[in-house]
C-alpha cells in the first residue's frame with residue numbers, strides 16, 4: 469500500500485545528517501523539523517547530539533510507529549514530537565531549521581508554503597535535492613563511501629532563480 473506518499477523511504481546516512489545539522493548551525497534549543505521523517509534518525513541525532521527540539525512529520529504508519537518506539541527507547545519524549553500526517557498539511561512556522569530529504573519535484577511544490585510560513589532567518593538544509601526556484605546560499609559535497617552526497621543550504625527569505633517559472 470502506498471499511503472499516497474510523495475517520496476519513497478531512503479534514509480540519509482548519519483555522517484550526512486550530522487553535516488546537515490552543522491551547516492544549519494543547530495544548537496541547544498534550535499527547533500528542527502524533518503518533513504518525511506523516515507526512521508527518525510534526523511530527529512534523534514538533532515535532539516540527542518545537538519540539544520535541539522525536534523518535530524517530525526511522517527505519513528507512513530509503520531515508519532511513524534518505528535519513530536515513536538525509537539523516541540521512547542532513547543528517552544527523548546520531551547525533546548521530539550512526531551506528527552502522523554501529510555507534511556503539506558502541517559504548519560511549519562515554528563521551525564528554525566528544516567532538514568529534508570525529498571525530491572526536487574516535491575521541493576518545488578513546497579516552495580510557496582515554505583515562503584509563506586517560515587520566519588526570516590529560518591534555514592533549510594536539503595539532502596541531494598535542490599529547490600528549483602531558489603538559489604542556495606551554500607552547496608557542500610559530503611563523501612560517505614562509496615557515494616557522494618550534496619547538501620543545499622537556504623536561508624529564508626530565499627533568493628529566487630532569475631527567470632525561473634514553475
Ligand SMILES: C[S@@+](CC[C@H](N)C(=O)[O-])C[C@H]1O[C@@H](n2cnc3c(N)ncnc32)[C@H](O)[C@@H]1O
Pocket residue numbers: 472473474475476477478479480502503504505506507508509510525526527528531553554555556568569570595
Ligand atoms: C527519502 S525518506 C527521508 C527520511 C529521513 N528524512 C531521512 O532523511 O533519513 C522520505 C520519507 O518521507 C515520507 N513521506 C513521503 N511523502 C510524505 C508526505 N506527503 N507526508 C509525510 N511523510 C511523507 C516517506 O514515508 C519517507 O519516510
